[in-house]
Amino acid sequence: MNNLSLAAVGDNTVDIYYGADDESFIGGNALNTAVQWSLMGARAGYYGAVGSDDLGFRVREALAKNKVNTDGLTELPGKTSTTLIRVEPSGDRIIAQDNFEVSATYMPSADDLDDIATRAFVHIGMSPFASRIRNELASRGVQISQDCAVSEGFEHLDVAFCSAGEESAEAHTMAREAIDGGAQLAIVTRGADGSIAFDGRDWFSVPAVEIPAVVDTTGAGDSYIAGFVAARAQGKSVLDCMRAGAAVAAKTCQHRGGFPQDP
Incomplete structure (x- = not known):
């Protein structure tokens, strides 16, 4: 996978746990995806923004430590994003508040978009400019995925990632809406119930990987997303991509934070 070049665009954050736990981790959809690619052995690039503060330094340090290319990491006036996560006595984690800060103002430059478009596949995380980014990248002929739970729109998407609960009807509705909106393939993750996929004609289903303890x-x-996109960029089938995604997700559920790191 050393020759596979991938890029993630959008959010980073510092996940701040409170309640039953009191610690923090580097995270964010786009950043987590880029780090996971690098851990798989791909050449991963991250494009986003941090503030000129200590948290921004932590984000940059985490990317560098995990060998993610940070040429596209921009420092903007303001604060680095944070996410407050309440940890219940039971261990359940509930997102209490997102403070997107400078991540909500980041739009890649024309030069960055040209560089991003050289990658085999590009994933968009949280971005209020997601539609514009998709249009720009599509005009450059790049394959695109997006986390549609945090960014709106389906047009120009090769893969739309959605998230649903245990209700099967809701998951199928999400998949159809993504295809109707212009996506070529829709993936809906359902936590412990695995994931489904729809390409406008055929449905696919893969169970979650069983692990000893979450x-x-x-x-x-x-x-x-990282596992699926890496497999998709290598031309693997939908089912094989779903299995790859499930395997990486299972590993993440066995440690704290979105990727292995010191809290």
């Missing part, structure tokens, strides 16, 4: 589900969806 430590933390934070970032598991991002890890699924």
Whole structure:
């Protein structure tokens, strides 16, 4: 996978746990995806923004430590994004508040978009400019995926990632809406119930990978995306891509944070 070049665009954050736990981790959909690619052995690039503060330094340090290319990491006036996660006595983690800060103002430059478009596949995380980014990248002929739970729109998407609960009807509705909106392939993750896919004609289903115990589900969806996209960029079938995503997500559920790191 050393020759596979991938890029993630959008959010980074510092996940701040409170309640039953008191620690913090580097995260964010786009950043987690890029780090997971690098851990798989791909050449991963991350394009996003941090503030000129200590948290921004932590984000940059985590990317560098995991060998993610940071040429597209921009420092903007303001604060680095944070996510407050309440940890219940039961261990359940609930996102209490997202503070997107400078991530909500980041739009790649024309030069960055040209560079991003040289990658085999590009994933868009949270971005208020997702539609514009998709249009720009599509005009450059690049394959695109997006986490549609955090960014709106389906046009120009090769893969739309959605997230649903245990209700099967809701998951199927999400998949149809993504295809009707212009996506070529829709993936809906359902936590412990696995994932489904729809390409406008055929349905696919893959169960979640069983693990001894769940430590933390934070970032598991991002890890699924990373595994799926890496396999898709190598030309693998939909089912094989879904299995790859499920395998990476299962590993993430067995440690704290969206990727292995010191809290």
